[in-house]
Amino acid sequence: MIVLLGGSGYVGQAFQAELQRRQLEWVSLSRASVDYTSPDVLTDYLRAVKPRFLINAAGYTGRPNVDACEVAKTECLAGNALLPGVIRQACETLGVPWGHVSSGCIYTGCRADGSGFRETDPANFSFRQNNCSFYSGCKALGEELLVDAQKCFVWRLRIPFDERDSSRNYISKLLRYSTLLEATNSLSQLTEFVAACVDCWTMQVPFGIYNLTNPGVVTTSEVVSMIQQTGLSAKEFRFFRDDAEFMQLAARAPRSNCVLDSGKALAAGIRMSTVHDALLRAMKNWVWE
Numbered sequence: 051m052i053v054l055l056g057g058s059g060y061v062g063q064a065f066q067a068e069l070q071r072r073q074l075e076w077v078s079l080s081r082a083s084v085d086y087t088s089p090d091v092l093t094d095y096l097r098a099v100k101p102r103f104l105i106n107a108a109g110y111t112g113r114p115n116v117d118a119c120e121v122a123k124t125e126c127l128a129g130n131a132l133l134p135g136v137i138r139q140a141c142e143t144l145g146v147p148w149g150h151v152s153s154g155c156i157y158t159g160c161r162a163d164g165s166g167f168r169e170t171d172p173a174n175f176s177f178r179q180n181n182c183s184f185y186s187g188c189k190a191l192g193e194e195l196l197v198d199a200q201k202c203f204v205w206r207l208r209i210p211f212d213e214r215d216s217s218r219n220y221i222s223k224l225l226r227y228s229t230l231l232e233a234t235n236s237l238s239q240l241t242e243f244v245a246a247c248v249d250c251w252t253m254q255v256p257f258g259i260y261n262l263t264n265p266g267v268v269t270t271s272e273v274v275s276m277i278q279q280t281g282l283s284a285k286e287f288r289f290f291r292d293d294a295e296f297m298q299l300a301a302r303a304p305r306s307n308c309v310l311d312s313g314k315a316l317a318a319g320i321r322m323s324t325v326h327d328a329l330l331r332a333m334k335n336w337v338w339e
């Protein structure tokens with residue numbers, strides 16, 4: 051069976067739906083039932099159930115957004131930086147293969163030639179650069195703890211969206227924010243992301259880091275145009291003048307806007323639709339909350 055940590059969360063629920071769809075046997079753990087943040091508790095649990103694979107979809111993201119991580123630093127550090135190290139220790143002790151949901155938010159911008167960051171590029175939005183939000187710094191630390199980890203996938207998710215209206219969905223956020231920040235980003239369609247993660251395991255691709263973003267990049271204004279073209283909203287969208295105005299009026303911590311290269315996953319046989327196709331499909335099949 052597969053052990054899923056953080057199955058109660060936004061990403062964890064998408065994993066549960068995917069495991070159900072594939073009729074794979076899994077158990078979803080909550081800290082309330084099994085405190086998987088404790089090295090001893092987790093190791094004892096895994097020793098008893100002997101899972102074939104473990105998925106870590108747990109972490110602290112902050113509500114309503116990452117600005118909350120500037121305050122809840124202990125939870126953020128525990129959920130995003132320490133927890134991956136705890137899981138690594140338990141899984142390596144018992145030889146359990148596993149995958150960790152990380153984030154593309156450890157980068158800002160793109161490579162000097164305009165292309166997306168590859169898995170081999172060091173994080174450039176982290177505590178080491180001293181330019182990041184507390185959340186991004188913790189996600190980068192979490193990845194540092196997994197350098198050379200055995201039998202471990204690191205799956206980078208980036209700005210998730212799908213066709214279901216929700217406060218966590220990127221398209222819903224654009225529909226609801228009063229003013230938007232123009233930026234260029236890679237994105238991950240959530241259902242495709244979790245399918246790609248499970249594929250990594252079932253297709254036995256080599257362990258390591260994978261940028262699991264839909265190929266291509268989009269700007270905020272492109273997504274807004276698609277929202278208008280598909281008739282999802284007739285609202286008039288307003289934009290901040292620049293990053294400085296956004297930081298002054300709407301944000302506490304700097305945001306990561308970045309482009310990731312998804313070529314490594316593609317070369318391994320992991321397929322995701324282009325970001326424009328995935329966005330259009332989500333908007334055409336939109337289900338209001």
Ligand SMILES: NC(=O)c1ccc[n+]([C@@H]2O[C@H](COP(=O)([O-])OP(=O)(O)OC[C@H]3O[C@@H](n4cnc5c(N)ncnc54)[C@H](OP(=O)(O)O)[C@@H]3O)[C@@H](O)[C@H]2O)c1
Binds near residue numbers: 061126154209
């Ligand atoms: N959502 C995004 O936009 C996004 C983007 C990129 C990456 N990610 C990453 O994806 C993972 C899951 O994110 P999510 O959006 O699904 O988060 P979420 O909805 O808040 O769910 C995360 C789950 O993690 C568990 N958890 C374990 N330690 C925790 C802690 N210290 N504080 C709070 N919760 C903790 C909780 O489950 P139990 O208490 O039931 O165990 C919680 O339900 C995180 O690592 C996040 O950094 C998310």
